[in-house]
Amino acid sequence: MxxxxxxxxxxxxxxxxxxxxxxxxxxxxxxxxxxxxxxxxxxxxxxxxxxxxxxxxxxxxxxxxxxxxxxxxxxxxxxxxxxxxxxxxxxxHGIELEVEDEDPAAAERRRARDRLLELLDRTATFYERMLWEGREAVRARKYLADRGLSEATLREFRVGYAPSRWDTVFLQSQKAGFQARELYDAGLATRGRDGGRLHDYFRGRVMFPLCDVRGRVLGFGARALSPEQRPKYLNTSEKRGLFHKGSIVYGAHLARASAAKAGVVIVCEGYTDVVALRQAGVANAVASMGTALTEEQIVELGRMAPTVQLALDADDAGQDAMLRAARVAAGRRLELRVVPLPAGRDPADVVLTDGADAMRSLVARSVPFVRFRVERTLALGDLTSAEGKDRAIEALRPAFATLGASVLQEELVAMVADRLDISAELARRLLYARSGGDGESRPVAAPAGRGVNGGDGDGDPGPEEPRGGLGAGAGRSPRGVDRRTATERWFLALCIALPDTGGAHLADIDPEKHFTDALNRRAALWLRDHLASPLDDLPPDDDELAALIRELVARGGAQTVTAATLDVERVQLELAVVERQIARAETGQREELARRRIVLRAELDAAMERSLA
CATH class of the missing domain: 3.90.580.10 (Zinc finger, CHC2-type domain)
Incomplete structure (x- = not known):
């Protein structure tokens, strides 16, 4: 340095x-x-x-x-x-930074690096000019146009075309005063198999400059234009020069500001995916330079934003890449989410065929990585036999070990129970079991699951200790009531159990915005004015409301509740509102809502820690 x-x-x-x-x-x-x-x-x-x-x-x-x-x-x-x-x-600002006195060897290395950077930048400019002005590049321009990519956006990324002649770049660069050794070290020239004279490394390909976070060109990714060209993608050699594939995140220099502002960076596989997303107004997208994210790339993504959304292909290779990314990111304060791409289509395909709004909608519907992992394990497992179900449970235990008490935990336990056709109580017990030295599985306490049904999740209930849920068993919503409705009712029951804090929460919320169920909205309005004695003077003309209030009072009276527990449920309501707003928002509103979601998730983590203390 x-x-x-x-x-x-x-x-x-x-x-x-x-x-x-x-x-x-x-x-x-x-x-x-x-x-x-x-x-x-x-x-x-x-x-x-x-x-x-x-x-x-x-x-x-x-x-x-x-x-x-x-x-x-x-x-x-x-x-x-x-x-x-x-x-x-x-x-x-065009300021030349003067370096302090340095030893001759270090000075020479710095000068050599600066020369290579200049050579690569000049070459990127030459390729770009060839793409838009060269007769030979007609096929390249058609390929990019067929992908729905505009000239303006392609110029932002400095996309170009390498002429098919053997020595065009070599000769042009030598005329500009660069030596053959510099062309070789920059990865722009190579020798034939017979060890003969140097010639251009890239020929007859669409060229994507690969830049560092400051936008300096370190190498190129080159895309073939015909099936006869092998390989389909050719990168600058990593054996020499400045280019190291595993340290570069494609498009980071352009996406950094938008990612920092949104608190989210979207990771794709291909160059054209990033270009297409930027053209569609999704400016916080980058590419992983292939499917396998390296530790250096994960570090760079973490610098860009606290949340990483993986928009990788839905095929086996893409899904395996997501699993590898999670392993590399393990232990870092980085939230991984998965964008649900249609099978066989990448982001550029979605933008081209369905439009920018369709892609933005998919991004807004991203799911936590752990949900993706659970769904994939269940989809690939043999769930027709007891042995297959046991193997699925074994594979899922590491995923559930990362989950704290949350609505998400409850939903995933219920998903496993449903797919394995077992009770939620048994699913929880098996998922949080550990293997003893004799190979037998022994139950351990699962993280408390307040979740959608309000169960405390602290082990298996005894026969006289049914978990709550307005009459539901663990991991299930009340009969005939969906999970969102059950979550809203659990919040109201906790407000009754802790009326001082609950009254403040009820005064702050907007029932029309925070409750999706009409009966729950009426209950919230009733409790706002009658929380001290909710059963007094129940409306005689609304039997449905009266029945629900009685249930909520019974439920709340059976709970030992702290303010932190109630805070968790309040934040869950706020998060649900933001998620619904994101799904309906116009493009210009999504970044602000995404930032709000990040803040709420941090508040939720803090509230959960307080509730478990």
């Missing part, structure tokens, strides 16, 4: 208009001479609490406490370290 002169930081600071820099992430309003305020880009809020001092070039959020200078702002929004922020800003 280079050490820059001491005055480099001040040169960059002086050149940057900090208000313009921040305004790219959030709208600012002047409040004083050099003071500005806006909505914080680092947490969800409705009232501006993000303060910017244009003269001192510092920021402070009075809501979440985040603060720093312009370099800190770039580090937080672009996912780079200080040196990366310094270099990124210097690049944008």
């Amino acid at each position: 280079p050490r820059y002169r001491d005055d480099a930081k001040e040169k960059v600071r002086d050149a940057v208009d900090f208000v313009s820099l921040v305004s790219a992430k959030t709208e600012l309003r002047r409040t004083s001479g050099s003071g500005f305020m806006g909505l914080c880009p680092f947490h969800d809020e409705r009232t501006p609490s993000f303060s910017v001092d244009a003269a001192k070039k510092v920021f402070h959020c009075f809501g979440c406490g985040e603060q720093g200078d312009l370099f800190s702002f770039i580090e937080l929004t672009e996912g780079v370290d200080f040196v990366g922020a310094l270099e990124l800003l210097a690049d944008r």
Whole structure:
């Protein structure tokens, strides 16, 4: 890593208009001479609490406490370290950073690297010009047009075309003063099998520049245009030069700002998937450079956003890649979700045939990775025999071991029970069993499952201790009532059990927005005014409401409830509202709703920890 002169930081600071820099992430309003305020880009809020001092070039959020200078702002929004922020800003403002005295060997290595970067950038420009101006590139332009990709979007990614002649790039580069060894080291030239003269490595292919997070070209991915060309995709060699496939996330330099703003980054497999999604207005998409995500790529994705949505092909290879991604991401504070792509179609196909809205809808319907893993295990397992069911349970235990108490846990336990045709109680006991030294499975306590039916999930209930659920057994909703309705009723029962906290929650919520069931809405309105004595003066003309209130009172009176338990259910209601809003939202509203969802999930995790303490 280079050490820059001491005055480099001040040169960059002086050149940057900090208000313009921040305004790219959030709208600012002047409040004083050099003071500005806006909505914080680092947490969800409705009232501006993000303060910017244009003269001192510092920021402070009075809501979440985040603060720093312009370099800190770039580090937080672009996912780079200080040196990366310094270099990124210097690049944008045309400032040449002077390096401190360094030993001759280090200086020579740096100069050699800079030469290769210049050569690769010049070559990317040449390929791009060939694509749009070259007669030979007619077939390449048709291929890209048939994929529904516009020239404007392709130019954003600097997509190009490599001429089919053996030495076009080689000769052009030598005329520009580059040596044969530099072309070889950059991966642009190679020798024939007989060890003869150097010639162009890429010929007659569509060229996708592969860039680092600063947008510097490190290599190329080349797509064949005919079945005779092998392989279909050809990358710059990793044996020399700057290119290392496993460290690059395709499109990260273009997607970073949108991913940071949305709190979500979408991972596809192919270059054209990313281009198509960006053209469709989904600007936070990147590609994994193949199906297998590496640890370096996972780290880079984590810098971009806390939530990673995997939009990989629905075939076996794509689904296996999702499982490998989860293993690589294990232990990191990274939420993995899966976008449900139709079988045999990638994101570019969906955009081309069904339109941008269809793809955005699929992204909005992403599911937690653990749900995908459970569904896939059940789909592939032999569930026709007891032995097959036992193998499925064994395969699912690691997935359930990652689940804390939640509605999701309850839903997945119920899913397993339904597919294996066993009771929810038995499914829970088997999923949370561990194998003893004698090979026998022994039950262990499952994480408390408040879930949709309000059961405490702390083991197998005795014969005189039925789990709640307004009369339902563990893992099931009341007969004739769907899970969403049961969740809403469990919240109301807890409000009765803890009237002081419950009254505050009921005063805050909007029954029309937070409750999907009409009877539940009437119950919420009744309890808002009668929580101290909900059974008094029940309406004589609404037998349905009266019956439900009596059930809720009985249910609430049988529970030992804490404020944290009630907080969990309140956040669950808010999350359900946001999920419904995302499903109906227009394009411009989804990013704000996605940020709100991330905040709520963090609140839910914190509430669950408090409830289990």
